[in-house]
Amino acid sequence: MADDACLLGVDLSLSYHQRPVVHDASIALRSGEVAVLIGPNGSGKSTLLRALARLHRPGSGEVLLADGASALALSAKDFARRVTLLAQSRPTPAGVSVRDVIGYGRHPHRGRWRTGDPDGARAIQWAMAVTGTQQMADRPVDELSGGELQRVWLATCLAQDTGVLLLDEPTTFLDLRYQVEILDLIRDLADEHRVAVGVVLHDLNQAAAVADHVVLLDRGRVAASGKPAEVLTAQHLSQTYDIRIDILTDPDTGRIHCQPIGRHTHTLVTTL
Numbered sequence: 001m002a003d004d005a006c007l008l009g010v011d012l013s014l015s016y017h018q019r020p021v022v023h024d025a026s027i028a029l030r031s032g033e034v035a036v037l038i039g040p041n042g043s044g045k046s047t048l049l050r051a052l053a054r055l056h057r058p059g060s061g062e063v064l065l066a067d068g069a070s071a072l073a074l075s076a077k078d079f080a081r082r083v084t085l086l087a088q089s090r091p092t093p094a095g096v097s098v099r100d101v102i103g104y105g106r107h108p109h110r111g112r113w114r115t116g117d118p119d120g121a122r123a124i125q126w127a128m129a130v131t132g133t134q135q136m137a138d139r140p141v142d143e144l145s146g147g148e149l150q151r152v153w154l155a156t157c158l159a160q161d162t163g164v165l166l167l168d169e170p171t172t173f174l175d176l177r178y179q180v181e182i183l184d185l186i187r188d189l190a191d192e193h194r195v196a197v198g199v200v201l202h203d204l205n206q207a208a209a210v211a212d213h214v215v216l217l218d219r220g221r222v223a224a225s226g227k228p229a230e231v232l233t234a235q236h237l238s239q240t241y242d243i244r245i246d247i248l249t250d251p252d253t254g255r256i257h258c259q260p261i262g263r264h265t266h267t268l269v270t271t272l
């Protein structure tokens with residue numbers, strides 16, 4: 001068990017219909033840290049995240065909680081009090097208001113008759129405030145745009161108020177402002193609320209900006225895992241994405257910038 005990990009995937013091998021797609025992958029999510037999963041399409045990022053959320057049963061390996069107990073040993077409700085997942089897509093209920101959908105996040109904290117949740121109203125209000133969803137509270141979710149809906153689902157996860165937050169491509173569909181705000185929010189959740197965040201991102205520069213730890217998946221295997229500067233190297237990325245990717249490091253801030261080199265990149269850079 002990694003020292004202070006809240007949720008740990010150990011040597012996970014994952015398949016669909018006997019077809020292996022993730023091989024012996026390990027990942028540790030720690031309180032107050034953001035772990036970012038990157039890798040090409042189909043490399044197994046979502047499947048690994050789903051296994052951590054207990055939504056994909058491993059062929060071998062295990063998912064452990066902070067005390068070393070198997071995640072499978074918990075009841076569904078107890079697990080949902082500790083871990084939540086913003087999946088890539090969810091069925092959108094028809095005619096249900098944004099406020100009610102966000103309220104679904106409180107389900108694990110409620111008693112059988114939706115009672116006994118003194119923190120519920122505060123948690124929902126906070127989740128709506130930080131995702132900018134208050135203005136749409138009374139609208140039916142099936143009438144929202146893709147980006148609005150993404151923020152509502154994120155709010156639902158936040159209302160669940162778990163110590164572990166798993167996010168699968170949370171910036172998809174979002175305009176630039178909300179992409180930046182969600183990344184800032186992820187950082188704040190780790191820094192100020194000590195949440196352990198595991199997030200799949202495609203944008204390598206977003207990964208560099210927000211990650212404490214990066215896990216690079218290549219065809220279902222962990223190709224590299226460590227601090228951003230250790231993983232986001234030209235060699236690792238060029239090999240995994242099969243395209244030349246240069247790394248520029250800002251001498252003042254140390255900030256890493258990943259620059260994919262396409263056939264027209266040189267022309268573009270000199271024009272700029």
Ligand SMILES: Nc1ncnc2c1ncn2[C@@H]1O[C@H](COP(=O)(O)OP(=O)(O)OP(=O)(O)O)[C@@H](O)[C@H]1O
Nearest residue numbers: 016017021039040041042043044045046047048200
């Ligand atoms: N429900 C499914 N049934 C069968 N195969 C699946 C299923 N979901 C995913 N796969 C396959 O498993 C492999 C890993 O998929 P996964 O969605 O985990 O990759 P990913 O890295 O998240 O990809 P992307 O970046 O495109 O979202 C892919 O080959 C994919 O085709």
